[in-house]
Amino acid sequence: MRILLAFGFIICIGLQSFAQTTACTRRLVLAEEAFDQGRLQDVLDALGKEKKDARDCFSNFTTEERIRAEKLLTKVYIFTDNVPEAESALIDLLHVDKEHQLAKDDPSELHFLYSQFKTEPIFRVAARLSANKSMPVIIQPFNTFQGGSKKYNGADGADTGLGIGFSGEILVERHIKNGIEVGIGAQYRIASYEVEGNLLNDTEKQLFYKVKNQSNMLRIPVLGRYNFNYDKKDAEGLRLKKMFYVFGGASFDIVTSAKYINTDRTGGTAFTLNDNNDLTGEFDQVASTNASIFGGVGLRMRMGREQVDFLSFEIRYDNSLFNYIKSENRYANKSVNFDIGHVEDDLALNTISISVGYTRSIYKPSKRKQYR
Amino acid sequence: MKKLFYTSIVLLFVSCQFEDDNAPKPTDEFIKYIGALADHEAKDIEPLYADDGTTLEGFVIFGTQQQQDLTVDYYVAITDASGNLINDASFDASGFIFGDINGNGIINQQDSVNSQESAGQIEVLSNGFLITGTSSFTQNLLGANEYQFITYAFLDQNLSATSTGLIRADTSRNISGLQNVTRDMIANDMISLSDGTFLLIGAKENAAETDLDFYIRKFDQTTIYWEKSIGFGSGDDVLVRAFENDDQSIALFGYSNDPGINGSAGINATYVLVNQNGNILDSNSNGILEANAIDVNDDVLTDVIETSGGYAVVGTSTRSSSEQSFSFFMSMNKNGVAQFSDIISSRFVEAEASIQSKALALTQTTSNEFVVVGEYPSFRVGAENKGGEAMFVGVDQVGNPIQGLESNFGLEGGNDVANDAITLPDGKIVVACTIDFGVGVKLISLMKLNDSGSLDR
Numbered sequence: 001m002r003i004l005l006a007f008g009f010i011i012c013i014g015l016q017s018f019a020q021t022t023a024c025t026r027r028l029v030l031a032e033e034a035f036d037q038g039r040l041q042d043v044l045d046a047l048g049k050e051k052k053d054a055r056d057c058f059s060n061f062t063t064e065e066r067i068r069a070e071k072l073l074t075k076v077y078i079f080t081d082n083v084p085e086a087e088s089a090l091i092d093l094l095h096v097d098k099e100h101q102l103a104k105d106d107p108s109e110l111h112f113l114y115s116q117f118k119t120e121p122i123f124r125v126a127a128r129l130s131a132n133k134s135m136p137v138i139i140q141p142f143n144t145f146q147g148g149s150k151k152y153n154g155a156d157g158a159d160t161g162l163g164i165g166f167s168g169e170i171l172v173e174r175h176i177k178n179g180i181e182v183g184i185g186a187q188y189r190i191a192s193y194e195v196e197g198n199l200l201n202d203t204e205k206q207l208f209y210k211v212k213n214q215s216n217m218l219r220i221p222v223l224g225r226y227n228f229n230y231d232k233k234d235a236e237g238l239r240l241k242k243m244f245y246v247f248g249g250a251s252f253d254i255v256t257s258a259k260y261i262n263t264d265r266t267g268g269t270a271f272t273l274n275d276n277n278d279l280t281g282e283f284d285q286v287a288s289t290n291a292s293i294f295g296g297v298g299l300r301m302r303m304g305r306e307q308v309d310f311l312s313f314e315i316r317y318d319n320s321l322f323n324y325i326k327s328e329n330r331y332a333n334k335s336v337n338f339d340i341g342h343v344e345d346d347l348a349l350n351t352i353s354i355s356v357g358y359t360r361s362i363y364k365p366s367k368r369k370q371y372r
Numbered sequence: 373m374k375k376l377f378y379t380s381i382v383l384l385f386v387s388c389q390f391e392d393d394n395a396p397k398p399t400d401e402f403i404k405y406i407g408a409l410a411d412h413e414a415k416d417i418e419p420l421y422a423d424d425g426t427t428l429e430g431f432v433i434f435g436t437q438q439q440q441d442l443t444v445d446y447y448v449a450i451t452d453a454s455g456n457l458i459n460d461a462s463f464d465a466s467g468f469i470f471g472d473i474n475g476n477g478i479i480n481q482q483d484s485v486n487s488q489e490s491a492g493q494i495e496v497l498s499n500g501f502l503i504t505g506t507s508s509f510t511q512n513l514l515g516a517n518e519y520q521f522i523t524y525a526f527l528d529q530n531l532s533a534t535s536t537g538l539i540r541a542d543t544s545r546n547i548s549g550l551q552n553v554t555r556d557m558i559a560n561d562m563i564s565l566s567d568g569t570f571l572l573i574g575a576k577e578n579a580a581e582t583d584l585d586f587y588i589r590k591f592d593q594t595t596i597y598w599e600k601s602i603g604f605g606s607g608d609d610v611l612v613r614a615f616e617n618d619d620q621s622i623a624l625f626g627y628s629n630d631p632g633i634n635g636s637a638g639i640n641a642t643y644v645l646v647n648q649n650g651n652i653l654d655s656n657s658n659g660i661l662e663a664n665a666i667d668v669n670d671d672v673l674t675d676v677i678e679t680s681g682g683y684a685v686v687g688t689s690t691r692s693s694s695e696q697s698f699s700f701f702m703s704m705n706k707n708g709v710a711q712f713s714d715i716i717s718s719r720f721v722e723a724e725a726s727i728q729s730k731a732l733a734l735t736q737t738t739s740n741e742f743v744v745v746g747e748y749p750s751f752r753v754g755a756e757n758k759g760g761e762a763m764f765v766g767v768d769q770v771g772n773p774i775q776g777l778e779s780n781f782g783l784e785g786g787n788d789v790a791n792d793a794i795t796l797p798d799g800k801i802v803v804a805c806t807i808d809f810g811v812g813v814k815l816i817s818l819m820k821l822n823d824s825g826s827l828d829r
Contacts, residue, residue, distance in 0.1 A: 137387050140395070144403045146457040199405055199815070206409045207813060267409070269785045269810025319387045327395045331827030337403055338807065339783050348389040 024057035028069055035072055043076045063305065067097045071110075078109045086113060087367065094119060094365035098308050104237060116371040121308065121361035124173040126183070128357030130316070134163040134193040139323055140346040142330060144337070147201040150345065153194055160194035160210050167191075167353065171221070179230025179245075187219040187251070191351055192261075199267070199341045207267030209340045213279065215258035215286060215324070215349065223249030227300065241302045245314075248295035253320070258286045265340050276335040283332040285344065286324055294318040300359070310359040317352050324349040400820070401800075401827045404455030405807065407815040411438035412447060414791040414816040415491035415505075417804035420450070428453050428796060433804050434494035434503055435791070435816055437462045444488045446503055446523075447816075448531055455818045461531040465489050465507035465523040465538070489523070492559045492574070500528040504562040504572060507538075520556035522574060526593065535593050541576055555581055560612045565590070566620060567648075569597060573611040573624060576601045584608040586626060588650055600650040604642060605630030611644075613676040615683075620648045623708065625676040625685065632657030634709060638692065639670040641685055643708025658710035660689045660700050668692040671700060674746075675733040675792075682706045686731040686744050689715060699731035699746055699763070701771035712770045716744060718763070718778065727751045729763050733792040738799040741774060742767050743825060745790035745803055748780055760787030762805050764825055777825045786810050799823035 027046050034042035047054050047069055061069055070093035077086035090113055093100055099119050102111055136152050143149065151158035171185030192214035199207040225247035229240050258279035264272040279285040298314025325344045336342050406412070414435040422429050430452045437447035439462070449460040465487050492505040504524035521540035525533045541555035555577035562572045569592045575584035578601070586609045589599035603609060607629030615623045624644040631640055635657030645654040660669045673687040685702040702713040718727040732746040746763040759782075766777030782788025786808025793803045805817040821827055 135387075137389060139389055139391055140398065142398055142402070144405050146404065146406060200407075200409055202409070207809065267809065267811075268813040269783075271784065317387075319389075321388070321390050323389075323392065323395065327392075330396065331401065331403065334781055335784070337827070338781060338788075341405065343403065346391075346395060348387065350387050 024060045025065060027054075027057055028061070028065055028072075031072060032068070035076060040076050040080055043072060044080075047073055049073075063096060067093065067100065070096055071100075074113070075107060075110055078107070078113060087117075090114065090117060091365045094363070098306050098361065098363045098365075101238065116367055118364070118366055118368055120175055120363075122174070122364045124175070124181075124183075124359050124361045126169075126171040126173055126185075126310075126312075126357050126359040128169040128171070128312075128314075128355045130167045130169070130189075130353040130355035132165045132167060132189065132191055132318075132351040132353035134165065134191050135350045135352055136163075136193050136324075136345075137348040137350050138345045139348060140327075142343045142345050143197065144341045144343055145197060145199045145201055148198060151196045158194075158196035159205075160196050161192075161212065163191075163193040165189065165191040165214070165351070167355075169221070169355075169357075171223070173225070173359070175230075179227035179243075181225040181227065183221075183223045183225065183249075185221055187217075187221055189217045189219055189351075191215055191217065191349060193347075193349065194262075195342065197342055199265075205266075207265070207341075209265040209342055210263065211260060211336075211340065211342050212262045213258065213344070214261055215279075216256045218254045218256050219251045219292070220253075221249050221251040221294065223247050223294075239302065239307065241307070243300045245298050245300060246296070247298065247314075247316075249293070251292040251294060251318070253290040253292055255280065255286055255288050255290070260336065263336070263340060263342075271339045273335060273340060276333055279333075283329060285326055285329045285332055287322060287326050290324065290349075291321045292318050293321065303358075308361040308363075310357075312355075312357045312359060314355050314357070315352070316355065317350070319350050320348040323347065399454045401822055402455050402818075402820050403827065404451070404457075404818045405815040406433070406449050406451070406457055406460070406818060407437065407447075409813055410440075411444070411812060411814045412436065412816045413491070413789075413806045413814065414804035416493045417792045417794055417802060417818070418494055418496045419794055419796060419802070420496065426797065430458065431455070431802060431818065432494060432496060432501060433816060433818065435491050435804075435806075436489055438812075439464070441486065443486045444490075446489045446491055446505060446525075448494065448501065448503060448527065449816065450531065451818060455820065459531055461527075463489075463503070463525055463533060465521075493561045495562055495564055495570075497526070497564065500526060500534065501531075502526050502562055502564075502570065504559045506558045506574070520558060522557045522559040522572065524559065524562060524572065539572075539589065555579075556584070557587060558584065558610065560610065560626075561614055563614050563616065565616050565622075565648075568592065571614055571616070571622060573614045573626075575608065575610040575626075578603060584610055586611045586624070586628075586644065588614075588624070588646070590650065598650050600646075602644070602652070604628040604644075604655075607639065609642070612673050615676075615678055621653060622646050622648070623683070625673055625683070625708075627671065627673045627687070628657065630655075630657050631659065635659045636661055636669065636671075638668040639672055641671055641673040641687060641702060641710075641713075643683075643704065645708070654707065656704075656708040658685075658702055658704065658708075658713055660713055660715060666693055674731060677734060677736055679703075679736060682711070683708070684734060684736065684742055685710075686734045686746075688730045688746075696726070696728050697730055697749070698726070699729040699744060699765075701731070701734075701742070701744060701767050703770060714771050716765060716767060716771060716773060718748070718765060718773070729765075731763070732790065735793040735795045735801060737766070737795055737801070737823065738797075739823070740769070741777075742769075743777070743793055743795070743801055745793045747787070747789040749787070751780075759783075759785050760789065760808070762788045762790035762803075762807075764790055764793075764803065764821070766825055779825060781805075781819075782807060783809060786814075801825060 031046040074089040153163035167189035169187035171183040173183035195211045227245040260277040296316030300310040300312045416434040446463040488508040490506045495502040526535040559574040576587035586602040590597040609628040611626035613625045628642040636659030640657035640659040643656045682705040689700045699716040761780040761782040766774035807817040
């Protein structure tokens with residue numbers, strides 16, 4: 001019995017809501033007809049927000065209806081020379097439909113008012129996940145063995161992994177002008193490189209080692225980005241849904257930790273490095289800070305109803321400017337130098353990465369300073 | 373805009389770095405392994421300088437290398453100043469190059485028998501190198517007795533043997549016509565003398581075949597000028613190092629059982645001064661005095677260097693009661709009398725009061741202190757027993773270990789040994805080691821350390 005009562009209550013609520021929505025929709029349609037017929041006061045009577053039933057309707061409108069209603073009110077206030085209310089309505093409109101795109105046949109007065117308002121985002125917040133592959137650039141080689149050189153990341157038949165790592169990044173970005181954006185943020189990057197050294201430099205690899213050097217970095221990137229066709233619109237007057245972009249920047253990098261993992265020597269009495277695998281701390285073998293420049297290309301795709309947020313894909317190359325290895329402590333770890341037979345090259349820990357990201361635009365519609 | 377796009381793509385794969393001009397270079401400090409998948413042993417290292425006498429061009433290392441037939445041959449390796457191998461060669465004393473191995477008076481195919489070589493020293497000559505050592509005739513298929521003999525070779529700068537020699541203690545011939553060689557001979561050092569000849573020193577088994585006597589030979593590539601065997605008391609007498617004085621007399625250092633005036637019971641470090649004809653002018657023995665009356669120390673000298681005031685000597689002292697071995701350091705005056713002598717107390721492992729060690733060589737640093745190298749045969753770190761590790765310890769003029777100038781290095785397993793060390797004019801120290809990777813793989817390791825004995829800056 002109780003279930004039936006509850007069910008009935010829900011049905012009633014639903015029906016009431018449906019009835020109210022239908023009534024509000026009809027009210028909006030009638031208001032639009034009134035506007036078309038020049039009966040501006042009727043529009044205000046129907047949608048003026050000083051009335052409770054009108055305010056209720058704004059609450060019940062679908063987003064599309066609310067956009068129509070806010071825009072209609074804005075136009076009515078313009079044509080009734082009620083500028084303060086027109087501005088208020090326009091701000092309400094921009095809250096509902098950020099970067100609302102006016103149609104060509106919208107009244108020029110509306111275009112004029114619109115131009116007095118900030119319709120672009122005050123900033124954007126981007127989150128990005130990346131997979132990276134290290135591309136160490138050897139500044140100066142150091143080897144314990146004779147002839148040849150170390151093989152990095154599986155190159156030249158090395159029996160190692162590819163040096164794959166991951167990173168996550170959050171950026172705060174701001175559009176400056178004509179598709180140019182600047183941003184600053186924080187990135188946490190796990191990068192690794194894998195090395196094979198052949199102590200005898202023989203083809204049979206009878207005495208060789210593998211080393212995986214993994215570093216965790218907190219990075220503070222500052223970037224500039226140019227979006228191609230940022231303001232360009234299609235034949236229907238809508239902004240393009242896809243944008244290519246190029247970007248570049250610099251980053252201050254802080255190594256939070258670095259260690260050897262999966263490090264062993266084969267041949268003789270095999271040895272696996274289990275202890276003494278920290279490159280930071282006691283051995284202090286990597287530079288605690290570094291600086292990088294980076295650049296890349298990407299593709300942005302507009303997302304959501306308002307088409308103001310983005311899904312992005314990009315390729316990025318990070319070029320570390322200074323030696324990753326603290327060269328004066330290169331030989332600090334005897335287990336690595338002797339038991340493994342490895343010494344680190346002076347190298348820049350560059351990476352190439354592919355990433356997917358989501359950018360959310362944040363707005364605060366307001367009148368431009370010069371029009372206040 | 374397209375240009376911007378394409379330029380960006382190109383720039384994507386261009387990288388740049390700022391290099392620190394003050395960063396350590398590969399020539400500054402290094403560890404280098406030399407050798408193939410076999411047992412190697414380093415014995416001696418010498419620097420190679422350009423004609424100006426000051427520009428370091430590289431190093432030459434003398435040692436041994438095991439061959440595929442499991443025999444051990446002499447091995448010479450030349451590296452550049454960064455320790456990179458430029459040339460190497462091995463020499464089998466049982467081959468033709470060293471002469472009449474089986475002693476039948478003919479150098480022929482029969483002389484190609486197996487032998488084991490034990491490296492002595494290498495001398496850098498103006499036109500090449502002179503290597504010497506001891507060979508063991510072990511695989512005797514020809515009816516001759518097994519024995520040890522001295523072998524040497526003059527090598528040109530490309531490590532090709534230009535002249536070779538073999539010295540053995542001949543006695544009589546057996547019924548097969550083979551010389552019945554039974555007495556051992558050992559070579560430990562060979563030096564160039566100011567008159568252009570060479571002096572080879574070591575030991576030769578006495579006629580009674582009971583022990584070894586000092587052995588000296590003065591010769592050049594064509595002539596043997598003289599040779600001497602000198603018995604110095606009971607037990608083995610072995611010469612290890614020789615130095616020519618300004619008056620052409622020769623200071624010889626070795627070990628013997630002779631206590632002399634200053635020596636003690638057991639084996640002593642022995643000094644012998646001979647004139648240019650090999651006649652004894654003076655002699656002295658010096659031993660490490662044991663604190664208790666029970667122990668007798670056998671003090672086996674392993675290396676000597678000349679100092680401004682005399683000689684610095686290292687060796688290994690073995691206690692009779694415990695048979696524990698410890699490195700010793702002696703400072704001798706020009707007359708071979710010890711001014712100071714004591715055990716080097718290794719303290720690099722905290723709470724371990726007496727770590728056994730064996731000193732093999734020493735070098736004088738640019739600050740007039742000494743670095744002694746050798747091995748710690750075994751020791752404990754906490755509850756962990758460690759295998760042999762290479763020893764590197766700095767001592768002052770009277771043999772006290774210098775704080776912060778003592779280290780051990782090597783692999784976690786295996787027996788690693790620092791065999792020889794030299795000091796470069798810039799104060800850096802180069803050490804030749806034997807590093808044991810286990811399972812029959814020992815590589816020669818060349819290490820260049822800074823003047824603090826560290827690989828770090």
